Amino acid sequence: MQNRTNILLILAGLLPISLCIAAGVGAYQILPWRIPRVLLFHEDGFEVLIYVRFPRVILSAIVGAVLAISGATLQGIFRNPLADPGLIGVTAGAGLGAALWIVLVGSGFLGIWGVPIAAFTGGILVTIGVWKIAQTRESVPTVTLLLAGIALNSFAGAGIGLMTFLADEEQLRSLTFWLLGGFGGATWRAIAVTFPVALIGAVVLFRLARALNAMTLGESEAYHLGVSTESLKRWAVFGVALSVGAAVSAAGGIGFVGLIVPHLLRLLGGADHRYVLPGSAIGGAILLVSADLFARTVAIPAELPVGVVTALLGGPFFLWLLLRFKREVVYG
Amino acid sequence: MVELEQVGYRIAQKWIVRDINLKIETGEFWVFAGPNGAGKSTLLRLISGELSPQKGKIRLFGHGIYSYSPQELARIRAYLQQKPEVNFPFRALEIVLLGRHPHLDGAKETPEDWEIARKSMKQVEADVFAERLYPTLSGGEASRVDLARILAQEPRLFLLDEPTNHLDPRHQVQILDLCCSIVQSGKSVIAAIHDLNLAAMYADKVLMLRDGNAVAVGTPETVFTPKQLESVYDLPFEALRTSSGRTLITPLLPSPQ
Numbered sequence: 300m301q302n303r304t305n306i307l308l309i310l311a312g313l314l315p316i317s318l319c320i321a322a323g324v325g326a327y328q329i330l331p332w333r334i335p336r337v338l339l340f341h342e343d344g345f346e347v348l349i350y351v352r353f354p355r356v357i358l359s360a361i362v363g364a365v366l367a368i369s370g371a372t373l374q375g376i377f378r379n380p381l382a383d384p385g386l387i388g389v390t391a392g393a394g395l396g397a398a399l400w401i402v403l404v405g406s407g408f409l410g411i412w413g414v415p416i417a418a419f420t421g422g423i424l425v426t427i428g429v430w431k432i433a434q435t436r437e438s439v440p441t442v443t444l445l446l447a448g449i450a451l452n453s454f455a456g457a458g459i460g461l462m463t464f465l466a467d468e469e470q471l472r473s474l475t476f477w478l479l480g481g482f483g484g485a486t487w488r489a490i491a492v493t494f495p496v497a498l499i500g501a502v503v504l505f506r507l508a509r510a511l512n513a514m515t516l517g518e519s520e521a522y523h524l525g526v527s528t529e530s531l532k533r534w535a536v537f538g539v540a541l542s543v544g545a546a547v548s549a550a551g552g553i554g555f556v557g558l559i560v561p562h563l564l565r566l567l568g569g570a571d572h573r574y575v576l577p578g579s580a581i582g583g584a585i586l587l588v589s590a591d592l593f594a595r596t597v598a599i600p601a602e603l604p605v606g607v608v609t610a611l612l613g614g615p616f617f618l619w620l621l622l623r624f625k626r627e628v629v630y631g
Numbered sequence: 632m633v634e635l636e637q638v639g640y641r642i643a644q645k646w647i648v649r650d651i652n653l654k655i656e657t658g659e660f661w662v663f664a665g666p667n668g669a670g671k672s673t674l675l676r677l678i679s680g681e682l683s684p685q686k687g688k689i690r691l692f693g694h695g696i697y698s699y700s701p702q703e704l705a706r707i708r709a710y711l712q713q714k715p716e717v718n719f720p721f722r723a724l725e726i727v728l729l730g731r732h733p734h735l736d737g738a739k740e741t742p743e744d745w746e747i748a749r750k751s752m753k754q755v756e757a758d759v760f761a762e763r764l765y766p767t768l769s770g771g772e773a774s775r776v777d778l779a780r781i782l783a784q785e786p787r788l789f790l791l792d793e794p795t796n797h798l799d800p801r802h803q804v805q806i807l808d809l810c811c812s813i814v815q816s817g818k819s820v821i822a823a824i825h826d827l828n829l830a831a832m833y834a835d836k837v838l839m840l841r842d843g844n845a846v847a848v849g850t851p852e853t854v855f856t857p858k859q860l861e862s863v864y865d866l867p868f869e870a871l872r873t874s875s876g877r878t879l880i881t882p883l884l885p886s887p888q
Binding site for chain 1: 681701702709712717718730735
């Protein structure tokens with residue numbers, strides 16, 4: 300147990316370090332330890348930090364955190380270490396919303412806010428759809444929830460495909476760019492909108508940690524231990540839809556973070572969700588901040604989509620974990 | 632403390648159990664017996680509150696079962712079922728500690744809760760694998776950890792669905808002995824058990840089920856008669872007296888040529 304506290308403390312210490320390094324590195328270099336001076340005395344680089352780097356770094360930290368918490372939560376609900384935050388349809392729904400907006404409405408209406416609003420709405424609507432389809436008279440069985448999620452995911456995927464087919468050159472470019480995800484457009488205003496929504500979702504999910512532990516034994520065992528399983532599932536889906544919806548609307552589809560971070564935390568310190576959830580939040584933030592740093596610096600002045608980087612680094616990393624801890628990975 | 636009145640539960644048009652009337656007092660060890668699919672587990676799950684009957688009334692400790700919240704129920708009854716599948720690296724001790732969940736009200740476990748969890752593990756000789764990962768335990772080891780978990784839950788009513796499954800004879804006897812000491816401390820146990828001889832050795836009362844109906848209720852001696860068993864299991868039985876004076880029941884097999 301002491302071990303877990305230490306892991307959380309180390310991660311909490313690494314987070315500001317990674318934020319400062321990421322904020323400092325780029326076409327215009329600012330050494331991390333000079334950042335406080337630059338901010339305090341408005342030295343050279345002040346504008347770069349305030350208007351470009353910090354919004355980007357902070358947004359990627361927020362997105363990374365909520366993707367990882369959501370992944371951990373859904374893994375707990377579905378009792379399956381392979382569950383991904385997109386499982387309940389929110390990511391695909393957001394993609395469909397964005398695609399419909401980009402191709403059918405265009406950027407004229409609502410300006411830069413159009414796509415995020417459409418994406419958020421799409422994500423929430425598809426999640427509600429998944430929930431309604433899965434619902435029986437007295438409960439929402441996790442199996443039907445999973446199946447409804449898979450069905451609507453592929454349906455939304457088909458819709459995105461259709462929009463890709465209908466799109467012209469320019470629409471196709473912005474659609475592809477959006478779907479791959481990135482933080483190029485990060486602004487304080489985007490953070491001001493994303494952060495509160497993501498925070499509400501995350502707070503909801505944190506409060507479920509203990510019930511998720513009981514859920515590990517299965518739904519009926521959790522009930523026998525005094526957990527209201529129906530309300531647990533409802534709050535979990537609500538929290539994930541809200542926070543992932545906000546994250547995806549701001550940054551597009553970014554895979555692997557929600558899958559890999561909770562895994563890593565469980566390997567380090569066990570499966571108690573009261574440790575896995577906060578650990579995932581910090582770990583997800585560090586991972587995505589680093590991935591974005593890599594994405595924008597590896598091929599200056601060009602920028603890779605961050606979703607490509609997470610998949611590119613995440614895939615082999617996941618494989619390494621699998622080979623290194625074969626047995627543990629099966630159980631965590 | 633447990634009263635069932637005309638209880639019936641059906642899935643679609645099929646009644647899984649019906650017209651069950653039962654009164655279980657404090658300090659009694661009940662066994663539910665009967666063939667596979669007779670409704671033993673369903674009846675246990677109805678008494679636990681997990682399933683709601685379409686017909687009849689269930690009262691626990693004087694109150695309708697509907698008047699309890701899931702957490703209140705979890706403080707008065709515990710339910711043991713077949714080994715749950717766990718896909719996450721929880722240690723056995725952490726699984727046992729989950730039994731304290733209904734008592735914590737969202738607070739962190741106190742040293743006292745840890746003590747209760749450790750003591751429960753000792754009671755079923757599961758303390759030796761306290762630090763092992765639960766998913767790596769064998770069926771019998773996991774059963775003992777699960778049993779320790781519901782002991783840690785400290786309920787007044789224990790509902791056990793085939794508690795002796797997966798266990799070797801020594802641990803079967805040990806767990807039934809444990810049930811007896813639970814009963815002697817003024818709590819009640821209801822267990823679904825297939826092994827008729829074990830059931831006869833320990834139970835105060837037996838409810839025999841067949842196709843969802845209660846076909847016999849009473850002491851093991853009155854219920855486990857060869858005639859009664861044959862009508863329930865569609866298999867001839869004979870009763871044998873051992874040298875120590877106990878009666879054993881066994882299926883009557885065609886004698887070897």
